[in-house]
Amino acid sequence: MNKILLLLFVTSVCFSQSDGVKMISDKIKSSEQTRFDSIAKSLNYKGGDQIKVTVLFTINDNGDIMDIMARSVHPEFEKEAIRVVSELPKMVPAEYNGKRISQKYTLPLVFEIETEKEKAKRLRKEKKQEESQKK
Incomplete structure (x- = not known):
């Protein structure tokens, strides 16, 4: 699997709606890797290390994400996880008896720090993509 992003593995998040399971890891932008790596390295983590963050949030009846909280080994990782989740697009709210409702979710995230390689x-891949877009 491509480690472009923070390598977010959504290990057990499911939207408990009647229409099935929906994973949200693919909705988080891949351009965050460098930012996260710099935070982690400033805290003496190295390439290949993994940092676990548990994020709790609510998706209200309009599909907005609110009440975001995070737990991790360091407040900087919590801040970054909250920032990333807060930038997610509007979601499909849960339904109960045909009515949209607010629903709380727990999202376990694993941030993996890139190695230099x-x-x-x-x-290199990003540079190739930029060059192909210019043409």
Whole structure:
């Protein structure tokens, strides 16, 4: 699997709606890797390390994400997880008896810090994409 992003593995998040399971990891932007790596490295983590963050939030009856809280080993990782989740687009709210309702969710995130080799590979790929878009 491509480690472009914070390598978010959504291990057990499901939207408990009648229409099935919906994963949200693909909705988080892939351009956040460098930002997260710099935070992690400033806290003496190295490439390949993984940091677990548990994020709790509510999706209200309009599909807005609110009441975001996070738990982790360091407040900086909590802030970053809250920032990332707060930038998610509007969601489909849960339904009960045909009515939209607010629903609380727990999202376990695993942030993986890129190694230098992975970073170089990602940057080469991004450069190729930029060049192909210019043409």
